[in-house]
Amino acid sequence: MATSTRLLHHAYRPPAEFEAPAPGVHKASTVFFPNVAAMRARDWKDKSAYTYGLHGTPTTFTLEARIATLEGGTHCVLAPSGLSALALVDMAFLRAGDEVLLPDNAYGPGLSLAEVELARWGIAHRRYDPMRPQHLAELIGPATRLVWLEAAGSVTLEFPDIPALVAVVQAANAARAQCDPGARTIVSALDNTWGAGVAFAPFALGVDVSLQALTKYPSGGGDVLMGSVVTRDAGLHRQLLLTHMRLGLGVGANDAELVLRGLSSIALRYHAQDRATRALAGWMRQQAVVAQVFHPALPGSPGHAHWLRDASAAACLFSVVFQPHITPAQVDAFCDRLRLFRLGYSWAGPVSLCVPYDLSAMRTLPGPHPAALVRFAVGLEDVADLQADLAQALAGLS
Incomplete structure (x- = not known):
């Protein structure tokens, strides 16, 4: 067998038991399968097996698990930036004819996404005053499917009454279910980049989904772009995961390594x-x-x-x-x-x-x-x- 072939198909496998403070960095697009039966049987969606680099490696699965723990959630998906994570939430839960409500002090690029891209796809948006839950209640209509929350607000740092805003969404969902038990519910999504899972526990305040730009505190070095979306609801996670897969979103192993390093401090x-x-x-x-x-x-x-x-x-x-x-x-x-x-x-x-x-x-x-x-x-x-x-x-x- 030629040297080039022997180097590519080397028989050596390192022993399995190795543990250190820093998780291993696994880089892969292709993932090997031991046989055809394994190739056909593996399912990447529950993170019990590996199929392709975009669907996760030990490095990204570890980061997702730790981010979920940080925010008090159960499920997490990673995205290449905070803004792409925000877009993922919009695309997972909205379709033509729907409406999204955003706080007037929301992150600027997220507002622009609604004003231009979502509008082009037939998705309406309106802005509400985040300091007046009653204003949110007045704006929720039959087409509303997603309500964004932000604490603190972008640039002006107003801190809203998150439980009161969530209660408005929950009341609207209860009324909707009473009229039509099969009706689609409204999802409440919080941009928790400011809180970072340290200042407060987002799910204890009642939100359905929590987003972070891991670019900020989890990285801490000013040298990584990444985002995350966390939820406790298995159904919402599946919607996010499938949209994530269809969009081909992925993060680099070295970037995941840097965020894992930053999380420790x-x-x-x-x-x-x-x-x-x-x-x-x-x-x-x-x-x-x-x-x-x-x-x-x-x-x-x-x-x-x-x-x-x-x-x-x-x-x-x-x-x-x-x-x-x-x-x-x-x-x-x-x-x-x-x-x-x-x-x-x-x-x-x-x-x-x-x-x-x-x-x-x-x-x-x-x-x-x-x-x-x-x-x-x-x-x-x-x-x-x-x-x-x-x-x-x-x-x-x-």
Whole structure:
């Protein structure tokens, strides 16, 4: 037998018993079967066997199990990004003629997906005020099949009354079942990227599905794109899994390895960044040029009472609105003067970030929507150094 053949079909198999802190990294598109009977008998859907790389390897199955545990769920599927995980939920539970309801402060790309792609497929959408459960109740109609929740809200960080919003959905489902026992139910899906499975337990608050951008806290390094969708309901999981398969969604083994590595320190990082963020948000609120600071753990921030009741920690984000006499151009110049807070999207990584936003272009419901708001993401730098950076940049505003 030629050397090239012997190398490809080598007889050696390493012994089975090996265990270490880091799970093994299994890379595969092709998976070998011992015989035709095994090939025909294996079913990838219950994770009891392997059939093809897209359907899972020991590495991705391990990550899915740990993410499900983190969020208090039972089933998990992985996606290449948080946004693709969000799209997976939309596509699994919606079809032409349906309607999805989204909070007005939802993640921008998720709103855009509904406004453009879902609309092209005949799926309607409306926005509700997440701080008024009654508004959600008023909007739910016969075509409603999916309600998105987000805690805290994107950019402005309002913390909604999640149990009250879920109760609205459950009441609508009960009324629908009474009229037609075979009617399709409304699914409640929470974007839990901010909570990360650390700040609160999503399923204890009643949601059906919990989504995360694993890009953020579970990775923690600012170097991986990945998402997850977790549920406790076997039927919902099967819908997600089959849509996931048909779309050909998969994640790389090395990316899964990095998220598994990050998970071991997620609680330590979350709480450390929480403490730093509260200190900086409280300090910023005392500055004369600052009109308002959004952070769920600060008294007076929208939804603070809900956060106090339902959560035990807060993520690394806070947002600042400056006094009315500060122009958007001055706000941009303030961001440019920052040295430790780098200009960049995403958050929950080791480096602190900031992004200026024009809320007037992002919200549709009535309300005070300032044209200049800055969202800060606090990293792992020393708090005193970050405060000094903010102080020197604020000095330019006076």
